Amino acid sequence: MxxxxxxxxxxxxxxxxxxxxxxxxxxxxxxxxxxxxxxxxxxxxxxxxxxxxxxxxxxxxxxxxxxxxxxxxxxxxxxMGTDADLHPLQAAFREEHGLQCGYCTPGMIMAAEGLLRRNPSPTEEEVKSGLEGNLCRCTGYHNIVKSVITASKHGGRAGSRETEGAQA
Amino acid sequence: MEAGTSPESTETTNGAPDGWVGQAIKRKEDPRFITGTGRYIDDMTIPGMLHMAVVRSPEAHAAIVSIDKSEAEAMEGVVAVYTADDLPVEGGIPMVWDPPGVEVNTPEHMPLKSGEVKCVGDPVAVVLGTSKYGVVDAAELVIVEYEPKPVVVDPEAALEEGSPLVWDQFGTNKTHEWALAGGEDVGAAISGADVVVEQRIVNHRTAAAAIECRGCMAEARGDQITLFSSTQIPHITRFLMAGMLGMSEDHIRVVAPDVGGGFGGKLNTYAEEVLVCAISRKLGRPVKWIETRSENMSNTAHGRDQIATITLAAKSDGQVTGVRAKIVSDLGAYFQILTPFIAELGFPVAGGCYKIGGIDLHFTGVFTNKFATDAVRGAGRPEMTHWIEVMMDQLAQRLDMDPLELRRKNFIPTDEFPFTTALDITYDSGDYHGTLDKLLTHLDVDEFRREQAELRERGIHRGLGFSTYVEVCGLAPSRAVGPQGVGLQAAFWESAAVRVHPSGSATVYSGSSPHGQGLDTSFAQIAADRLGISPEQVDVLHGDTNQGPFGWGTYGSRSLSVGGEAIARASERVQAKAKKICAALLEAAPEDIELAGGEFRVRGQPDKTMTMADIAGAAHIPPNELPADIEPGLEETAFYDPENFVFPFGAHACIVDVDTETGKVEVKRWVAVDDCGPAINPMLIDGQVHGGVAHGIGQALYEQVVYDEEGQLVTGSFVDYALPTAAEVPMFETDRQETRSPVNSLGVKGVGEAGTIAATPAVVNAVVDALRPLGIDYLDMPLTPMRIWQAIEEAKGRGEGPRATEQGSDAGPHGRGAAGSGPTHPDGGGVA
Structure with missing residues (x-):
């Protein structure tokens, strides 16, 4: 080979x-x-x-x-972040109960990161269409959408967490 | 109820103002998952490990003429290629239902097939090799010659005289019949009724579709085997694996690592789990198999697939007097562990939340050339709930009565609980008017009707549908469902061991096997309150047969009401011993010791206190003041078998818009009021309801496992099997009511399946409500654009709609068969 x-x-x-x-x-x-x-x-x-x-x-x-x-x-x-220094999206997923079994979670967080880099302040509808390519069987998406909105309000873009703070 | 376990006698306060139970604390599970450091089965490797690929049948029914594995065996990196002849096992996958007095035709289900294949995906050979990609290549080189045989995929056709037989040995495709009736004579109720409504209702085949597929890895060392498996039932798997491998249980360890969702699909013991064990034992090397999504669609148990013919008898004032259900279940070609019992499993809630004089159920199981059906989220109860809730709307329509008024008229009155149904099932507690009343505080129906009428003027078809469900869960009182009950060769108690460490933190071992529900957190809350410590000091372990006592696993919304109760009981035993130690050291009587604010103290003497850390230290390094009759250590075990099921309930409302040009349904709004007793962690309850409802919306609108007439699986991937995405589900509006269950000391009922059970009839009732002006009064799921468009066109053809045309279809709303698999393929996948 x-x-x-x-x-x-x-x-x-x-x-x-x-x-x-x-x-x-x-x-x-x-x-x-x-x-x-x-x-x-x-x-x-x-x-x-x-x-x-x-x-x-x-x-x-x-x-x-x-x-x-x-x-x-x-x-x-x-x-993205560590236990001691979570990325705003990671912190928001925990805060808003945006995960259950955790299997889709890394992909969701990375897709959300891609979305927030394009659109730092998405509406609920924009988050929903932005995450259309990621499936979750556990959460019904409700809390995932909330997580991304929360992260966007707390410095969701990578690199901005020092100034905005990581905790939702 | 045991002494010391009643709510009154349990002291449950500590550092949290009113105890940890009831608090929406963040999950203990999350840190590893949000950082990508979870440990799922495919994340695990063992040095020397071989990969396994499975050669599967492309035929739905065929004789195996020959298998040529020489080319595959010659491939570089391939270690072995095995067929059934090379790999003897002691027995096949067991099916555990043996109902007293009923014969169930039960075929052999060996992990590798010899002689014949009975469905697409049947495993006929396995390839073992050092490379993950290499074994897949080699599997392609295994040449299997098949001689096709006649195929049957339609369960009703399979029951007809002259149908091809799936199993010749039984002379029929019928697996069994099971009948159950109670209360007043339903035949008399029907003949004496003012109004009778009848409907054939298809509850189509679906997939559990956890985002993590199945997977397993076995390591045989000496006379010991460790099986790592993405399973909901590690202890049961060990028990069954011992039989299939002909080994003693103490030589087998089963570990469920982090499991990426189950939804019933992993409540089973599968061929691949046996194969990796048997091969690891044979080769002396670790063996790993990870399911592909296509294999998951073809060889992980499907759900539902029932055709129910329902007859509802009522008086002209709306009082329902009797209900008859004749249910045909498509079980596929083989049995997984519960296959023939799944439809029957819903029987305790036949008749729903209504006081019905007589109930008459008749179940028929059927073999077809498909993979087995078995548990998928709800397992039997979504089907029961779907038909009764759809039929209540049908009856309301017939009587020209408001569907909520009809429901209220028939609700079991709140003051009649515990209520014994016509089938002699006792609903533990309920307040059905309460949840519906609360729902209506969030939703103004009159305002909706005004809006609906206005929108119709503008050509927008909006509909409102309700579902007032009751669920049976908390599986289960062993006496009711065990060998001398309905005949499951199992019991359904749960275990817990609570170990307090010398420094005062604790480890809880649970026989439940959670896989996403957040039970590590809610279990810790239950234990923390009873131990006087915080949930952060409680580690919850499960999913390993070498840790903690035997347990029955996580399914049937049982883990909180059965597993959680076991933890409460074991924790209270620890608390009782802690009080004895505390009393001895503070020179007081044990009955004078109270646990409050995280401290054990002498009642009335606030200065005499000890913490759990103090007591645990004394338990492990006993001071001489401790009486000799107090054993050292601080660890207790409890086994809890519930005396009854628990019956959560609620009221859900769904608002949809239907595009009559394309047939597309959009869910605009979802309002849910659920009652699962006192909340341990309300955040987790909301999460379970959201996910459950989304699952139900998926079944109602998009998801369907479709086999074509030749038994080929049309929906072999997520390209064709359409799960709902974030764009297709609304933001949910949820609220709760709390009615205690008298069955357990926590007062709790399950909630993991409630949303799925509630959801499908609310969607169907809403869509029918939207389309009724077009002459549509019933629709089978899934409500795909194609099915709705066809129904509209057919109604036009009948002259019932606003415009009659010549168009129509023979696969109408009442037609059998599939009609597309989702929004991505509105015009594909049908078999009609």
Whole structure:
């Protein structure tokens, strides 16, 4: 099997691998880099559990080849915040009970991050249509929508949390 | 009720002003999930682990002529390819319902099929190898020759003389019949009724569709096997696995890691779990299998798939005098653990929240060439609720009566609880007028009707539908549902062990196996109040057969009312011992010790106090003042078998707009008032209701598992099986009423399935309300654009609508069969 060299910045760190050209981005993140917060839910880019940011835009990593990320900057849930320093979206999901089983949650947060970077102050309807590509079976979406609205009011955009404060 | 467990005698205060129970505290589970550090089955690996891929049948019914695995075996990285002949197991997947006096035709359900396949997706071989991608490639190289046999997919056709047989050995596709009647004679009620309404109601096949698919990993070492599995029932799985593997239970450990949603789909023991264990034992290497979504659609149990013919008898004033239900259940080709019992499981709430003189139920199970149906969120109760709530609207329409007035007239009166139904089931507590009254404080029906009339003038079809449901949950009193009850070869008590550590923090071991509900948090609240500590000091462990006592798992909205009660009881036993220790050290009588404000103190002597940390320290390093008859340590276990089910209830209202040009339904508003007893954590209750209602909206409008006439699964992925998205569900308006259950000391009832149970009839009643002026008086789910458009066109054809045309369809609103699978494919997926 011939491999292809892949270099990308993942959560701020330069990473490099020799990968099978058909390797999916989600499997590179999960199986090679150990970033298991990005989940697989449907294999067909319907559910969005695998959503991460590629050069700042939300993509479904189950239908992106790893080699397509060559030279790119990738952001996953692990790069968003830590227990001690939660990203405003993470804090808001907890505050508003925007998760139950947690399986869709990383993809939801990354899709929401992509949305807030495009539209920092979305309306309820804009959040709903913005998250249309992410499925949740537990929450009925109500509290997810509230979480994103709350985060948007508390510095939802990455990098602004120091000034706005992380707690909803 | 045991001494010391009545609400009056339980002291439940500590640092929180009025106790932790009732507080909307944030979830203990969240930190790992929001940071991507949860540990789901696919996040786990073991050195030396092999991946397993399953070779599945593309045929719905066929003889296996030959299997050639040589090419796959030769592939680099492939370690083994096994068929049924290579991998003997002791037994197949068991089915645990053995109703007294009724024969259930029960076929063998081996994890790998030999001889014949009976449905698409049937596993015929497995490939083991070192690469995740490699085993999938190799599975493609396993050549299986099939000789197709006749297929039957329609359960009613399957019952007809001359139908192809799924199992020749039984000479019929009928699996069993089960009948139950009680109260006044329903035949007499029908013949003597002023009005009789009858309707055939299809409750179509759906999928549980947890966002995490199933998965499992087994590691055999020496004579021990550890099975990690995304399951709702780790302890039951160990028990059943021991039988299938021919091993002793003490040699098997089952662990449910973080589970990404269940919804009933993981309330089962599946072929792949047996296979990874048997293969790991054979090869001496860890084996992992992760389900694809396509496999999840074809080989994780489906739900519903029942056709009910309902006859409702009433007096001219609206009093319902009797109801008869004849229910045909499509069970698929095999049985999972509860398959033939799912329709029957809803029987305690046949007749809903109404006082009905006579109830007559008749169930028929049918084999078809599809995968098994089994539990999906609600399991039998959504079906029962759907038909009674739809029929109440039908009756109201026939009598030209307000549907809420009709409901009120028939509600079981609040002062008649506990109420024993015609089927001799005792509803524990209820106040059905209360939840409906409260609903109407949020929704002005008169104003809605004015608005509806105005909108109709402008061509906008808006409808309002109600559902006043009662649910049976808290599975279950073992005497009622066990071997000598309805015949499940199981019991349904729950266990809890509460261990206080030397420093005063605690670990709670629960036999429940939560997977998203937030029970780590609500369980901690229950224990914290009784131990005089905070929920942050209580760790809740579950899902590991090597930790804590045997338990029956999480399903049937049982974990709080049964599992939570077990925790309350074990915690109270710890509290009683703590009081004895405290009394000895403070030189007081144990009965004079009270727990208040997080302190154990001598009544009337506020300066003489001890904290749980003080007491736990003394329990572990006993001072000499402690009498010798007090055992060291601070740990208690409780096993709780409820005396009755619990019966949550509520009133839901749904407002929809129907686009009559496209048939598309938009849910504009949802108002829900639920009563599941006193809230342990109201935030979690709202979350359960939101998710439950969304699940019901999904079934009512979009979701359907569709097999075509050849038994091919049309909805094999989320491209075709349409789950609702954020854009399709409204923001929910929820409120609560709290009516205590007398069954458990917490007074609680379940809420995990309530929304799903309530939702579907509210949607259907709303859509029919919107379309009634067009001549439509009933619609089967799912209410896809195609189905509604066809119904409108058919009504026009009947001349009942505003414009009659020649158009129409033979797959009308009453037609059997599928009609599309959702908004993404409004014109596809039908079998009519």
């Amino acid at each position: 011939s491999t292809v060299r892949l270099r990308a910045v993942v959560n701020g760190e330069q990473r490099e691998s020799a990968v099978d050209p058909r390797l999916l981005l989600v499997h590179w993140l999960r199986d090679e880099l150990g970033l298991t917060g990005t989940h697989v839910g449907c294999d067909t880019s319907n559910c969005g559990a695998c959503t991460c940011l590629l050069d700042g835009a939300a993509v479904k990593s189950c239908t992106v080849l790893a080699v397509q990320a060559e030279g790119a900057e990738l952001e996953t849930i692990e790069g």
